[in-house]
Amino acid sequence: MSKVLIIGAGGVGGVVTHKCADDKDTFSEIVLASRTLSRCERIQTQVRELRGREIEIAQVDADDVAQTVALIKRVQPALVINVALPYQDLPLMDACLEAGVDYLDTANYEPPDEAKFEYKWQWDYHGRFESAGIMALLGSGFDPGVTNVFCAYAQKHLFDEIDYVDILDCNGGDHGHPFATNFNPEINIREITQRGRYWENGEWVEIDPMSQSRTFDFPAVGERKAFLLYHEELESLVKHIDGLKRIRFWMTFGDEYLTHLRVLQNVGMTRIDPIEYEGREIVPIQFLKALLPDPSTLGENYTGKTSIGCLIEGRKNGEPRKVFIYNVCDHEESWEEVRAQAVSYTTGVPTMVGAKMLLTKQWRGSGVFNIEQLDPDPFLEELAVRGLPWHVKEM
Numbered sequence: 001m002s003k004v005l006i007i008g009a010g011g012v013g014g015v016v017t018h019k020c021a022d023d024k025d026t027f028s029e030i031v032l033a034s035r036t037l038s039r040c041e042r043i044q045t046q047v048r049e050l051r052g053r054e055i056e057i058a059q060v061d062a063d064d065v066a067q068t069v070a071l072i073k074r075v076q077p078a079l080v081i082n083v084a085l086p087y088q089d090l091p092l093m094d095a096c097l098e099a100g101v102d103y104l105d106t107a108n109y110e111p112p113d114e115a116k117f118e119y120k121w122q123w124d125y126h127g128r129f130e131s132a133g134i135m136a137l138l139g140s141g142f143d144p145g146v147t148n149v150f151c152a153y154a155q156k157h158l159f160d161e162i163d164y165v166d167i168l169d170c171n172g173g174d175h176g177h178p179f180a181t182n183f184n185p186e187i188n189i190r191e192i193t194q195r196g197r198y199w200e201n202g203e204w205v206e207i208d209p210m211s212q213s214r215t216f217d218f219p220a221v222g223e224r225k226a227f228l229l230y231h232e233e234l235e236s237l238v239k240h241i242d243g244l245k246r247i248r249f250w251m252t253f254g255d256e257y258l259t260h261l262r263v264l265q266n267v268g269m270t271r272i273d274p275i276e277y278e279g280r281e282i283v284p285i286q287f288l289k290a291l292l293p294d295p296s297t298l299g300e301n302y303t304g305k306t307s308i309g310c311l312i313e314g315r316k317n318g319e320p321r322k323v324f325i326y327n328v329c330d331h332e333e334s335w336e337e338v339r340a341q342a343v344s345y346t347t348g349v350p351t352m353v354g355a356k357m358l359l360t361k362q363w364r365g366s367g368v369f370n371i372e373q374l375d376p377d378p379f380l381e382e383l384a385v386r387g388l389p390w391h392v393k394e395m
């Protein structure tokens with residue numbers, strides 16, 4: 001029986017709140033706080049209507065450490081779940097340190113003025129969390145998150161040696177808009193417009209953005225073209241999966257999406273530096289975010305499925321082995337269950353499961369941990385029960 005404080009009332013925050021509300025034995029009290037209170041109210045009403053549970057809501061600016069500390073001290077949660085934006089990771093970790101509470105997130109820190117996500121800022125907190133006797137769990141979404149746990153599971157059970165990992169992320173769904181992003185547009189566009197990067201034979205290899213693609217056959221979706229991107233879990237998996245020779249990340253994009261993105265880039269709408277407009281400064285990508293559909297509203301007419309997994313190659317008992325460990329999630333079923341599309345669903349469910357691992361003390365430690373450093377078995381068992389069944393396919 002534990003009280004949890006969820007920060008961020010967007011697409012993912014809604015799913016986390018619904019899923020925690022479903023498990024009253026673990027999450028006996030839920031407080032949802034965000035910058036805009038009306039977004040918390042919307043989720044509070046949904047949870048009351050769909051799940052018959054009351055949650056508390058609060059307004060907070062998570063960039064302001066003192067405000068968050070005051071909220072934590074008033075609420076007294078056993079865990080703070082950060083599903084706001086990556087910009088809030090460090091102020092929220094500072095607040096957790098000051099208040100002496102465990103922390104969990106789904107995306108690593110990046111500075112607002114530079115599109116460059118890296119774990120170094122958060123790994124630097126390890127000593128301070130360790131001394132305070134509290135735990136930070138990083139990357140408890142789908143990718144990062146479940147994909148890291150799939151690799152840990154493969155290392156523990158399926159392979160003696162892992163040589164190659166390809167993380168394959170396909171959203172085979174259709175939301176009916178000419179252009180929209182499935183999670184926060186600013187974070188999403190910053191991620192995919194930066195240079196691609198993968199790790200091979202002990203070093204990082206950089207490529208031009210979206211300059212390498214390949215067609216994969218995704219379970220339940222079929223053949224789709226995927227592009228090589230840099231993604232944050234590569235940085236931690238290189239450290240924690242022994243003997244890796246190569247790891248890459250691939251994501252599918254449709255032609256319509258890529259054409260819109262190219263035009264937006266060419267006209268400067270994806271710029272992250274401020275420009276002067278009619279006597280005031282605006283950041284083009286933030287203005288673009290205001291024009292695009294809110295990801296938390298995409299779910300209602302979304303059809304199709306996501307199909308995400310890890311293609312892993314290596315050896316077991318001296319024999320070559322290649323497996324694909326994956327999950328398929330349906331947009332319409334996600335909407336039915338928690339009023340969200342499958343990208344928010346596949347992120348929010350593992351967030352709830354990671355939180356459960358900490359609160360039930362199945363995962364325990366002092367310091368800062370990436371999710372693949374913990375035992376994959378109880379997490380994967382719970383993940384399947386909570387709505388994301390997963391499969392191992394021998395290739």
Ligand SMILES: NC(=O)c1ccc[n+]([C@@H]2O[C@H](COP(=O)([O-])OP(=O)(O)OC[C@H]3O[C@@H](n4cnc5c(N)ncnc54)[C@H](OP(=O)(O)O)[C@@H]3O)[C@@H](O)[C@H]2O)c1
Pocket residue numbers: 007008009010011012013033034035036039060061062063083084085086088106107139140141142143144145182183184185187295296343346347
């Ligand atoms: N690991 C994964 O698989 C994965 C996948 C998708 C997303 N993610 C991560 O999940 C997080 C949430 O994504 P999302 O799609 O739910 O984004 P979103 O819909 O934009 O929601 C973000 C929420 O955070 C709130 N927020 C922003 N700044 C804040 C601040 N200073 N203080 C308090 N609240 C603040 C926003 O408030 P306002 O309403 O006031 O703007 C909004 O409600 C992001 O970090 C994203 O990178 C991870």
